[in-house]
Amino acid sequence: MSEKILVRVRDVMKKEFDMVDGKMTVMDVLKAMKHIETKSLMVQKRHEDDEYGMVMLSDIAKQVLAKDRSPERVNIYEIMSKPVVSVRPGMDIRYCARLFERFGLSRAPVIDGGEVVGIVSYTDMVLHGLVEID
Numbered sequence: 858m859s860e861k862i863l864v865r866v867r868d869v870m871k872k873e874f875d876m877v878d879g880k881m882t883v884m885d886v887l888k889a890m891k892h893i894e895t896k897s898l899m900v901q902k903r904h905e906d907d908e909y910g911m912v913m914l915s916d917i918a919k920q921v922l923a924k925d926r927s928p929e930r931v932n933i934y935e936i937m938s939k940p941v942v943s944v945r946p947g948m949d950i951r952y953c954a955r956l957f958e959r960f961g962l963s964r965a966p967v968i969d970g971g972e973v974v975g976i977v978s979y980t981d982m983v984l985h986g987l988v989e990i991d
Contacts, residue, residue, distance in 0.1 A: 900934070945969065
């Protein structure tokens, strides 16, 4: 019988992501976005007691493009999700996948010590995690 290999979120997460200010417009953010492969943007906290926000490219499509709103006039804070469900870097990807299923998530920020250190998605867990497990 083979021993199960534990793959953690930190092993599969994307460490490169875009952190934006919620007051920026959708157009400004899209022009400045460097890590399109994450398909999401993290929104900075406004103060110490605030929470992180997240905007996915699908949110922009649904709430700006589909509604024919001007990306130059829509601020990120108008369409972001906040607070967001986050995961720890040490979490087993099996539990992370269960959490995603339970809450209908497709990606989540990875938070360590109160700071976002990455973003993890189903794609990351399947393409990188399952290969490690096999």
